[in-house]
Amino acid sequence: MQAIYKFRTLSSLLICLASATAILASDSIASNIKKKDGTVDQRINDLDELCKDWVYYKAKILKYSKEGDEKAAAKARSNFVAVNKDLSEYHDKDVTTTCAKYDTQENIQKYLK
Numbered sequence: 001m002q003a004i005y006k007f008r009t010l011s012s013l014l015i016c017l018a019s020a021t022a023i024l025a026s027d028s029i030a031s032n033i034k035k036k037d038g039t040v041d042q043r044i045n046d047l048d049e050l051c052k053d054w055v056y057y058k059a060k061i062l063k064y065s066k067e068g069d070e071k072a073a074a075k076a077r078s079n080f081v082a083v084n085k086d087l088s089e090y091h092d093k094d095v096t097t098t099c100a101k102y103d104t105q106e107n108i109q110k111y112l113k
Helices: 010-031 046-067 070-087 092-102 105-112
Strands: none
Touching: 046 070, 046 092, 046 105
16 A cells, blocks of 8 residues: 655655654654664664563463463473573663563463463
8 A cells, every 4th residue: 555645845845854853863863772782683672582482482382381381381492592692692681671561461461361
């Protein structure tokens, strides 16, 4: 689907473009958190995505262990360890703050299903 916008003046178009650019830039800056070595991951929301994975695999370990599916629990544990390794590249404060947004009962319950 293609959206066509008509602007009455060039200045209204420029204002719209400037606003959109500012929004995109602020999202990118906010989600590119520096690692311990000072670099920034190429994936814009890397730390957020890692934290989501961390919560997901934590819940899956609980789920599969409770169900007695040790093979699936072991696979989830392996993925959990890999995510923890990736998280260790970030400062502890950033990891704690970011992961707290996703480590909620609501998300855990969602993944336990």
